[in-house]
Every structure is written in C-alpha cells, then in structure tokens.
Amino acid sequence: MNVEVDLTARESTPRWLAYGAPVFTVLAALAVSALVLLVVDVSPVDAYSMMFYQTITTQIGAAQTLITTVPLVLAGLAVYLPLKAGLFNIGAEGQLVIGALAGTWVGLNVSLPGYALVPLMFVVAGLAGGFLAAIPAWLRARYDVNEIITSLLLSFVALEILSYVVRGPMRGSSGNFPQTAQLPAAARIPELFMRVHVGLFVALLVVAAVSLLMRRSRLGFEITFMGSNDAAAVQAGMSRIKVYLLVFVLGGAFAGMGGISEIAGVQGRLRAGFEPGYGFTAIPIALLGRNSAVQVLLASLFFALLFTGGTNMEIFLGIPAALVEVIQALIILFLITGEFFKRYRIDVSVERGSVTPDTAGGDA
Amino acid sequence: MTEHISRRSVLKGIGAATPLAVAGCSESIGSSDAEVSAAWVYNSEVGDQGWSWAHNEGRKAVEEEYDWLSTEFTEAVAPEESQQVFRQYADSGADIIFGCTFGYQDPMETVAKEYPEVYFEHNTGYLTLENMGRYMGRIYQARYLAGQAAGMLTETNQLGYVAAYPIPEVIRGINAYTLGAASVNDSVTTKVRWTNSWFDPPAESEAASALLDENVDVMAQHQDSAAALTEAADAGIWATGYDAPMQEQAGDNYLTSPIWHWEAFYGPTLEDVRNGEWEADAYWKGIESGVCDIDDWGPEVPQEVRDEVGSTREEIVDGSLDVWAGSKFEGESDEFLFQEMNSYVEGVEGEVP
Numbered sequence: 283m284n285v286e287v288d289l290t291a292r293e294s295t296p297r298w299l300a301y302g303a304p305v306f307t308v309l310a311a312l313a314v315s316a317l318v319l320l321v322v323d324v325s326p327v328d329a330y331s332m333m334f335y336q337t338i339t340t341q342i343g344a345a346q347t348l349i350t351t352v353p354l355v356l357a358g359l360a361v362y363l364p365l366k367a368g369l370f371n372i373g374a375e376g377q378l379v380i381g382a383l384a385g386t387w388v389g390l391n392v393s394l395p396g397y398a399l400v401p402l403m404f405v406v407a408g409l410a411g412g413f414l415a416a417i418p419a420w421l422r423a424r425y426d427v428n429e430i431i432t433s434l435l436l437s438f439v440a441l442e443i444l445s446y447v448v449r450g451p452m453r454g455s456s457g458n459f460p461q462t463a464q465l466p467a468a469a470r471i472p473e474l475f476m477r478v479h480v481g482l483f484v485a486l487l488v489v490a491a492v493s494l495l496m497r498r499s500r501l502g503f504e505i506t507f508m509g510s511n512d513a514a515a516v517q518a519g520m521s522r523i524k525v526y527l528l529v530f531v532l533g534g535a536f537a538g539m540g541g542i543s544e545i546a547g548v549q550g551r552l553r554a555g556f557e558p559g560y561g562f563t564a565i566p567i568a569l570l571g572r573n574s575a576v577q578v579l580l581a582s583l584f585f586a587l588l589f590t591g592g593t594n595m596e597i598f599l600g601i602p603a604a605l606v607e608v609i610q611a612l613i614i615l616f617l618i619t620g621e622f623f624k625r626y627r628i629d630v631s632v633e634r635g636s637v638t639p640d641t642a643g644g645d646a
Numbered sequence: 647m648t649e650h651i652s653r654r655s656v657l658k659g660i661g662a663a664t665p666l667a668v669a670g671c672s673e674s675i676g677s678s679d680a681e682v683s684a685a686w687v688y689n690s691e692v693g694d695q696g697w698s699w700a701h702n703e704g705r706k707a708v709e710e711e712y713d714w715l716s717t718e719f720t721e722a723v724a725p726e727e728s729q730q731v732f733r734q735y736a737d738s739g740a741d742i743i744f745g746c747t748f749g750y751q752d753p754m755e756t757v758a759k760e761y762p763e764v765y766f767e768h769n770t771g772y773l774t775l776e777n778m779g780r781y782m783g784r785i786y787q788a789r790y791l792a793g794q795a796a797g798m799l800t801e802t803n804q805l806g807y808v809a810a811y812p813i814p815e816v817i818r819g820i821n822a823y824t825l826g827a828a829s830v831n832d833s834v835t836t837k838v839r840w841t842n843s844w845f846d847p848p849a850e851s852e853a854a855s856a857l858l859d860e861n862v863d864v865m866a867q868h869q870d871s872a873a874a875l876t877e878a879a880d881a882g883i884w885a886t887g888y889d890a891p892m893q894e895q896a897g898d899n900y901l902t903s904p905i906w907h908w909e910a911f912y913g914p915t916l917e918d919v920r921n922g923e924w925e926a927d928a929y930w931k932g933i934e935s936g937v938c939d940i941d942d943w944g945p946e947v948p949q950e951v952r953d954e955v956g957s958t959r960e961e962i963v964d965g966s967l968d969v970w971a972g973s974k975f976e977g978e979s980d981e982f983l984f985q986e987m988n989s990y991v992e993g994v995e996g997e998v999p
Contacts, residue, residue, distance in 0.1 A: 460813065594734065602691070
C-alpha cells in the first residue's frame with residue numbers, strides 16, 4: 283500500500299477556509315491543551331472561560347489586553363511591511379528597544395511641556411528604530427546580505443547597548459540599580475481611559491496609515507510587486523533600494539514607537555530587560571496577519587488576549603506558569619499550521635496492490 | 647465591562663479545585679476571628695530551588711501555621727507583566743500582597759496607589775508608601791560566615807564566586823563573603839564571574855568552570871540555580887550555595903549555604919494584618935531574627951571549622967560583631983549598605999563592572 287501526499291499551492295483560498303481555518307485551528311489547539319489541563323485536574327471549560335471570556339468581560343482584563351496590544355501591533359507592523367516586500371525583519375525586538383532608549387533619553391533630558399515632549403519622544407524613538415532597521419535593508423538591497431541574519435543580530439546589539447546605558451550613562455540617581463530615573467510627568471503618555479494610554483490611539487492611526495499605503499498608493503503597489511517578483515519589478519523600473527529601505531525604515535520606526543509607548547505609557551522608566559520579547563512575538567503576529575494591516579491588528583489583539591488571559595489562569599485557577607506557556611504555544615503553533623493549509627491544497631491518495639495507474643496504464 | 651472576577655464567583659464556577667479565600671475578609675480585619683487573605687507574586691517558578699522556592703517555603707509555613715490565613719501565589723511573573731497580577735489580586739479581595747523581586751517596585755507602587763485599602767510588601771526594594779512596606783534580610787551576615795568557612799578550608803587561597811547582576815544586593819554578598827574569609831586567612835582572594843541573569847544554569851556552569859581553570863578550590867554563587875555547585879562537585883572542590891539547602895547538588899564537598907527562612911518575616915507581618923496593626927516599614931533584620939542563617943554543614947566539613955564559624959555566628963547574633971568593622975564600609979548607614987554599595991572590599995579581584 284502506498285500513501286501519496288501531494289502539496290499544491292492554491293491559487294486562491296476558498297472563502298470558507300479563509301475564515302474557518304483560524305477558528306478550527308484554535309479549537310483544535312484548545313482540544314489538545316484540554317488533555318493537559320485534565321492531567322492537572324483543572325476543568326478545561328473553566329480554564330478557557332477564564333482565559334477568554336472572563337478576561338475580556340472584566341475591566342482589568344480588557345484594559346490590560348488593550349495595553350499589551352499597543353507594542354504588539356506596532357512591532358507586528360514592523361515585520362508585516364517588509365514581509366509584503368518579500369523580506370524578513372526578525373529584528374523588531376532591537377528596533378523596539380533602541381526606540382525605547384532614544385525616546386527615554388529625550389524624555390529625561392529635554393524640558394518641554396507634555397503636548398510637545400511626548401510627540402517629540404515618539405518621533406525620536408521612530409527615527410532610532412528606523413535607523414537600526416535601515417542597516418539590514420541597505421545591506422540586502424546593495425550587497426544581497428541576508429536580512430534575516432543582520433536584523434536578528436542587530437537586535438542583540440541593541441539589547442547590549444540597553445544593558446550598557448542603564449548601568450552607565452543613563453543610570454538613575456537613586457541607588458546602584460540597572461535602570462534610569464523615572465520619567466517626569468510631562469514625559470508620560472496621558473491616559474485615554476481605564477489606564478489605557480494614548481499609545482493605543484497612535485497604534486490605530488499607524489494601522490490606518492499602513493492600510494492606506496498598501497491599498498491605495500502607488501508605493502504600496504510597488505512594495506507588493508517587489509515582494510512577488512523583485513526581478514520583474516526592477517525590470518519595470520522600480521528601485522529595490524528604495525522599496526527595501528522604505529519598508530524596513532517605516533517598520534523599524536513603528537517598532538521604535540512601540541518601545542517608547544511601553545516605557546512612557548506603562549512602565550515609567552527604562553530598565554535592562556524591560557520588554558518580554560514583543561519584537562519576537564511580532565513575527566507570528568505578522569505571519570498570521572500577512573494579508574492586511576487590519577489583520578495584524580486583530581492578530582495582536584488575539585495575542586494580547588492570550589497573554590492576559592494566560593496570566594489570569596495562573597492567578598485565579600492556580601495553573602502552573604509552564605503549563606500556561608504550553609497552551610499559548612500550542613495555540614500559536616496550530617494557527618501558523620492553519621496558515622499553511624490555507625496556502626496549500628493537500629491531496630492524499632491511497633494506492634492498493636499492484637493495480638496502480640502507473641503500472642496498469644501502459645504508456646498512458 | 648465593570649464586572650469583577652471575584653474569588654467567590656470563580657470558586658462557584660470551578661468547584662473547590664483551588665484553595666481560594668471565600669470570606670469577605672477586609673471588613674473583619676482587626677477582630678480576633680478575622681480571616682486574612684494573602685497573595686505572593688514570584689519572578690521565577692517555585693520549582694527553581696532558589697529565590698522563589700525559598701519565599702514559597704515561607705508561604706507554605708505560614709499557611710500551615712495559621713488557620714485564619716488563606717494564601718495564593720502566581721509564579722514566573724516578569725516585572726513588566728506584574729501590574730496586572732497585583733491589580734487582579736488587589737481587586738479580588740486580597741488583604742496583603744507580597745512581591746518578591748526588585749523589579750516589582752514600580753509596578754507595585756502604581757497598583758498600591760490605585761488600591762489604598764490593600765497592603766503591599768515589596769521585597770528587596772527601597773521604596774515605601776502609606777500602604778506599601780519593604781522587606782529584606784541581612785543575608786550578608788550568613789555570607790560572612792560562609793566566607794569564613796571557605797577561608798579556613800582553601801588551600802590555593804583562591805575563592806570562586808558566580809554572581810548574577812552587579813547590583814548592591816549581590817555586591818554586598820561578595821564583600822561580606824570576602825571579609826569573612828579574610829578574617830581567618832589574610833592571603834585569600836575572591837574571583838568573581840558575572841552571568842547577568844538570576845537563572846541561567848548553562849551560563850552559571852560556564853562561569854564556574856572558568857573559575858575552576860583559575861585554580862579556585864571553594865565555589866560560591868549568587869544565583870537561583872545550583873549549577874555552579876554541581877560543577878564544583880564534579881571537580882571535587884568545596885561549594886556553597888544560596889537561598890535554599892543545596893547539599894544534594896554539591897555532594898560530599900558541600901560546605902553550607904546562606905539560606906532564607908522568610909516565615910520569620912511573613913508570620914509576624916500577617917499577624918499584624920490580622921490584628922489591624924500593620925504599618926508600612928522597612929524591615930531589614932539579620933540572623934538574630936531567624937529570617938536568614940546558614941544551612942546545616944556538609945558531611946565532610948571538619949569540626950574545627952564548625953566550631954570557629956559557630957562562635958562567630960554567636961557574636962553576630964548577640965551584636966558584638968559587625969561584619970563591616972575594619973573594612974572600608976565600617977560605619978556606613980543602612981541606606982548606603984542597602985542601595986549604594988558599588989565597589990569591592992580589599993581581597994576581591996578586579997572592579998565592579
């Protein structure tokens with residue numbers, strides 16, 4: 283007996299699959315996780331009700347989900363834009379960190395009223411993130427150096443710079459601890475509602491702008507064209523350097539803004555290791571939301587809910603932290619797998635005995 | 647959107663699967679039959695056999711001792727995620743919340759201001775508010791004792807020290823350890839290797855093995871895992887741990903470890919909460935209070951070391967010996983010792999990074 287598996291790239295994804303795949307895959311992941319929950323004697327129904335329903339229907343949970351969404355969606359777009367041009371920006375983490383660093387420096391050292399200072403911090407954070415992202419883009423466009431490696435490695439450079447400055451030039455005065463002084467009140471991002479800060483509004487604006495750029499502008503068309511066939515795009519007179527730099531610099535700027543919004547909106551001062559890997563979480567977010575900026579936003583909301591709800595499961599149901607991470611990872615893994623099924627058709631054919639088309643059909 | 651997750655509704659929902667508080671406690675505080683509900687938040691998993699493990703042992707001890715107390719905890723909470731955890735506990739009726747790592751200081755301050763009726767206790771920090779106290783123990787006294795034992799046992803006069811972050815808490819331990827060793831051996835040198843992580847067993851092993859190459863014959867560590875002790879055991883040299891008894895990982899060459907008995911702080915603090923007498927203060931007591939000490943000796947430690955260190959311990963307990971006496975830190979304020987110490991005493995090789 284022979285089993286043959288054929289993979290065919292789909293020309294278009296059927297509508298039922300496009301909408302059904304994420305739902306089915308999340309359900310499948312939850313079903314698998316349920317087995318684990320049963321082992322530790324927690325009812326899966328209660329656990330999932332806590333993780334999703336009780337998290338979004340309570341004020342603290344809903345607000346926390348929105349707060350976590352801000353850096354996730356900005357970093358997510360930093361991966362999404364290059365992805366549209368056929369590039370992988372694995373360095374959103376570093377761009378986020380360097381943005382947080384530059385923005386915090388402005389917040390601590392420039393005295394302006396809040397309405398001018400906070401926007402300036404965002405601009406400087408964006409410039410810093412964009413600058414760090416420009417390096418891999420330029421190396422890729424000019425010398426064909428693999429941007430996956432350069433952007434990833436630059437992240438570690440950024441993390442080491444952060445670790446250095448909070449112990450050295452930017453260390454705060456109160457005690458010998460690896461952190462800056464607290465940002466003054468004028469440098470804090472004001473609250474929008476229920477502790478959700480204005481960074482959310484900035485993130486939504488950026489989503490709208492990216493959405494317009496990709497759908498309505500000539501540049502957006504060039505990016506998509508370059509992403510599907512760069513040789514043809516160059517033949518058609520488009521500039522690889524221009525497009526590659528544009529997607530990386532814009533993306534890096536978004537990530538940098540995500541970094542400063544986390545510091546000035548939530549944490550209040552820069553510390554070594556202030557970020558729980560938002561820039562790396564951005565990669566699966568962009569893969570899930572690869573079709574549009576709005577989908578990146580939805581994916582970010584979903585990831586933020588996973589994190590917030592996961593913590594709630596630990597707090598209220600006493601589920602061990604490691605197990606919560608397993609459940610989160612399973613959901614993400616299944617979702618990414620679901621993307622695969624959306625893009626490829628899988629035909630499984632089982633052939634029995636010797637009567638197979640190949641041997642029986644003669645010269646057919 | 648204004649619904650709150652109350653413990654009661656959760657409990658109803660899931661049956662009695664978890665030991666959550668059911669009493670509406672806050673209104674009965676101060677009366678003799680008051681129930682107290684306390685929550686702990688840890689930065690690492692309680693199975694780490696280190697820092698969080700020691701705090702969790704303290705929690706278990708008070709949970710066991712007081713029938714009016716119900717406790718809960720959440721582990722592996724990074725500082726940037728901790729606001730949510732503090733807020734949820736405060737919102738769902740905890741009377742007091744303990745946050746067990748330095749990085750929780752800002753998030754706890756934020757949440758403490760939102761919930762003025764809930765008490766907060768922050769471990770290892772320097773900030774207090776009306777409803778937020780801080781607590782730490784003078785574990786450097788136990789470091790001094792471990793150092794004294796190391797100073798007596800070393801033959802190469804080279805002591806190894808695997809350390810996490812160059813912050814005052816860790817530097818204090820290195821200095822006290824070195825002063826203890828120097829008190830019995832004037833040619834001893836401490837060599838420090840930094841891992842820049844509280845918990846990173848491979849990096850800890852690597853640092854230990856680099857120290858072994860430098861001819862150290864007693865290993866100490868300020869980490870949340872016992873990796874450096876295992877490395878020392880493989881090399882057949884003496885080793886001291888931290889936080890928790892680490893005899894098992896160090897084998898026969900185990901010396902001792904500076905360890906915590908946090909119940910010595912948690913017990914009286916929770917009784918104060920129950921009696922309505924809790925006040926935010928800065929707790930920093932030493933071996934005499936029982937909050938910290940050295941572990942039992944390893945099987946091979948000679949009697950003369952046990953006797954010598956034992957009598958030094960008595961002097962620390964009765965207050966006749968100040969660890970810093972005779973060093974460059976003699977007479978410094980608690981504030982300096984706690985949050986400003988940024989250089990080594992004589993006898994430690996190199997500079998603080």
